[in-house]
Amino acid sequence: MDARVGTKMLDSCTILARPDDEERFPTSVCTDCAVRRDSLCGTLTDAELSRLHRLGRRRRLRRGEAFAWAGEESRGCANVLSGILKVSALTADGREQIVGLLYPSDFVGQPFVGSFEFTVTALGDAEICTFRKSDFEGFLSTRNGMTQALLCRTFDTLSDARRRMLLLGRQSASERIADFLLQTFERIGGCSASSNGPVTFDLPLSRGAIADVLGLTIETVSRQMTKLKVAGVIALPGGRAVTILKRDALRRMTDAA
Missing domain, CATH: 2.60.120.10 (Jelly Rolls)
Incomplete structure (x- = not known):
């Protein structure tokens, strides 16, 4: 069978x-x-x-x-x-x-x-x-x-x-990634030393799956994550782990949509 x-x-x-x-x-x-x-x-x-x-x-x-x-x-x-x-x-x-x-x-x-x-x-x-x-x-x-x-x-x-x-029709790739990271953090939480400090959590999806959800390519997802890392907004400790270093910066990106 x-x-x-x-x-x-x-x-x-x-x-x-x-x-x-x-x-x-x-x-x-x-x-x-x-x-x-x-x-x-x-x-x-x-x-x-x-x-x-x-x-x-x-x-x-x-x-x-x-x-x-x-x-x-x-x-x-x-x-x-x-x-x-x-x-x-x-x-x-x-x-x-x-x-x-x-x-x-x-x-x-x-x-x-x-x-x-x-x-x-x-x-x-x-x-x-x-x-x-x-x-x-x-x-x-x-x-x-x-x-x-x-x-x-x-x-x-x-x-x-x-x-x-609305997200798929109006937001840019960077705004979609920022929105996804914030939404994921708000739903699953993470490890943080303070209420406004850096917070670390594991993404529930692979980058390929994230691309499917957001209507992007896996290359675009990887490129946008790297841009956020270089800008000091997030850190990528390894695997699926993500550390949000500047939540306000991510929120400003989504508010601009």
Whole structure:
């Protein structure tokens, strides 16, 4: 059997079959969850959270493992607990186009929708809190606060998509890189000795993938990163690590767009 087909069949059943990397978790895990405040669960009381946790399972995704494939039946949804997931689609000529990234506290899936529109894959090792779609829809129907929070996130996603269209249509290559670095830092944070000091973090994507996201070539991405390094705005310690030395300079570049 083709490996991709086998993986697709497995992933479409994981919510139902409880594989080895999916397990129940105690109530305390939900109560002490690091992303609770920023996730949909932040709208729930402890009693409501206790009810929801009985519907969920914690699942570990390995690098390259898909949570969902575009076009398959939507059977589950999830909160991202750790790691980063990419949302992608295939172009007409078979190339992958990354259309978004999901970070810890982000919601994965579309309740009340029949199938997934995009493929969702782990960029590295990740952990998610999964729910059967039918269970989650039933819980959501009785929780107005959570429904409103999901609606707000949907609007935020729409705004982000419109912002991305503006970025691709109006910003220069240097502005796109500056914007991407700031957005990545704001979502995943990094190591910093002070609130306004240099901050170091690992980019979630390769330079080739960044080029795809920003509508640039890999050569342009590398050239712009080098220009920022020479200008003293960032440092490149090695690998995918980036140190932002002058956040204000990056912000001025994006504000000029």
